[in-house]
Amino acid sequence: MSEVKMVVNGRTITGNVEDRTLLVHFLRENLGMTGTHVGCDTSQCGACVVHLDGKAVKSCSILAVQASGSEVVTIEGLADGSDLHPVQAAFREHHGLQCGFCTPGMIMAATDMINRHPEGLDEKTVRAELEGNICRCTGYHNIVKAILAASEVMSKGAAKAA
Amino acid sequence: MYSVNYHRAASVEDAARLLAANDEAKLVSGGMTLIPAMKTRLAAPSDLIDLRHIAALKGISVSGSTVTIGAGTTHAEVAASQELAAACPAFVKLAGSIGDPHVRHLGTIGGSVANNDPAADYPAALLALGATVVTNKREVAAEDFFTGLFETALGEGEIVTAIRFTAPQAAGYQKFRNPASRYAMAGVFVARGSDGVKVAVTGAGDNGVFRSAEMEAALSSNFDAAALDGLTLPADGMMSDIHASADYRANLVVVMAKRAVAAANG
Numbered sequence: 001m002s003e004v005k006m007v008v009n010g011r012t013i014t015g016n017v018e019d020r021t022l023l024v025h026f027l028r029e030n031l032g033m034t035g036t037h038v039g040c041d042t043s044q045c046g047a048c049v050v051h052l053d054g055k056a057v058k059s060c061s062i063l064a065v066q067a068s069g070s071e072v073v074t075i076e077g078l079a080d081g082s083d084l085h086p087v088q089a090a091f092r093e094h095h096g097l098q099c100g101f102c103t104p105g106m107i108m109a110a111t112d113m114i115n116r117h118p119e120g121l122d123e124k125t126v127r128a129e130l131e132g133n134i135c136r137c138t139g140y141h142n143i144v145k146a147i148l149a150a151s152e153v154m155s156k157g158a159a160k161a162a
Numbered sequence: 163m164y165s166v167n168y169h170r171a172a173s174v175e176d177a178a179r180l181l182a183a184n185d186e187a188k189l190v191s192g193g194m195t196l197i198p199a200m201k202t203r204l205a206a207p208s209d210l211i212d213l214r215h216i217a218a219l220k221g222i223s224v225s226g227s228t229v230t231i232g233a234g235t236t237h238a239e240v241a242a243s244q245e246l247a248a249a250c251p252a253f254v255k256l257a258g259s260i261g262d263p264h265v266r267h268l269g270t271i272g273g274s275v276a277n278n279d280p281a282a283d284y285p286a287a288l289l290a291l292g293a294t295v296v297t298n299k300r301e302v303a304a305e306d307f308f309t310g311l312f313e314t315a316l317g318e319g320e321i322v323t324a325i326r327f328t329a330p331q332a333a334g335y336q337k338f339r340n341p342a343s344r345y346a347m348a349g350v351f352v353a354r355g356s357d358g359v360k361v362a363v364t365g366a367g368d369n370g371v372f373r374s375a376e377m378e379a380a381l382s383s384n385f386d387a388a389a390l391d392g393l394t395l396p397a398d399g400m401m402s403d404i405h406a407s408a409d410y411r412a413n414l415v416v417v418m419a420k421r422a423v424a425a426a427n428g
Contacts, residue, residue: 019165019166019167019210020164020165020166020200022197041201042198042201043194043197043198046262046264052267056267057264058265060201061194061197061268063168063197063210065168065170066168066190066212066214069215109263109264112263113263131261131262131344132263132264133262
């Protein structure tokens with residue numbers, strides 16, 4: 001057992017976990033934050049993507065103790081109160097989901113992708129960058145549309161802020 | 163996953179001490195291979211020694227034509243390095259083709275090299291570039307480092323700390339991905355440097371990464387994809403599995419080599 005301490009969605013969390021506990025299980029079972037999903041459990045599908053110190057990672061492929069001392073953002077941490085994050089709003093607007101199982105990972109991957117491409121995104125880049133996220137419903141078209149739309153909204157927001 | 167004891171190493175010396183003290187311990191860096199292997203119980207170390215927080219293992223430096231990459235540098239960091247892109251664009255492109263963005267955020271060059279997966283990308287680059295693998299005990303030429311499937315020259319308590327190579331005059335890397343796993347079914351890194359042309363192949367050999375003397379000879383006199391026209395490699399020694407026969411891989415290797423040369427000259 002180890003004590004882990006991390007900042008999850010802005011809140012400092014401590015907990016005692018078995019060393020073999022995966023970060024995704026710590027989030028879901030210890031913290032009750034079930035927005036982050038376990039899809040394939042073999043690091044293929046990306047349903048478990050969270051941000052670790054600002055970077056998208058698969059929370060099923062890292063131990064909670066490895067992440068101790070880090071800052072974690074999950075899907076629960078994106079919205080500002082009742083205002084959806086621009087990526088969440090774009091997924092709703094463009095119908096970027098059907099069953100919704102992959103959506104938390106898709107949105108966390110999309111947010112990371114947009115952050116890494118402040119110059120803007122094109123369809124080819126979005127599709128290539130989605131390599132680590134699998135959706136079995138949509139055929140990706142509306143997911144790509146939503147990410148492109150969110151990227152535009154967020155770059156306009158950044159321009160306004162500047 | 164079986165039970166495991168986690169240790170966070172503060173330094174390379176600390177990691178070496180922990181490694182010596184625990185017989186069944188394994189080093190973990192990004193963990194993008196080891197953690198999934200532990201989940202399926204293919205790996206069951208008693209102890210994990212985490213190298214991810216050792217600052218001395220991180221970073222890229224280019225000094226003249228000498229490139230040094232800390233073992234703890236992630237694929238994403240290699241892929242995004244402008245300094246490295248100027249020195250060896252093929253290396254940067256290779257890093258950006260590993261796994262997916264999330265894997266590249268954690269996976270490290272040192273971990274990939276020490277694991278020597280027969281379909282990993284970096285071993286081909288290191289072999290073709292005549293790179294040096296620096297450990298906490300010595301320096302090993304890539305040629306002597308990769309010794310077989312998941313086998314390296316690393317001894318007890320030895321930790322990869324950096325990778326060093328001389329920037330080539332030209333280099334290219336191309337791979338044919340397995341449509342499902344996205345691992346290379348054949349990946350070829352070609353490099354032309356002051357000591358000639360080297361061609362290294364990953365994903366295809368049944369004993370891991372290897373150099374192709376036939377293709378090196380053909381390209382030494384004419385560093386052009388056309389120099390490989392009509393060249394065939396023996397299927398002997400190629401991997402054969404449900405995804406591709408040895409014959410198919412032998413053909414694929416030459417096709418990838420041509421594309422890699424074209425990329426190097428592009």
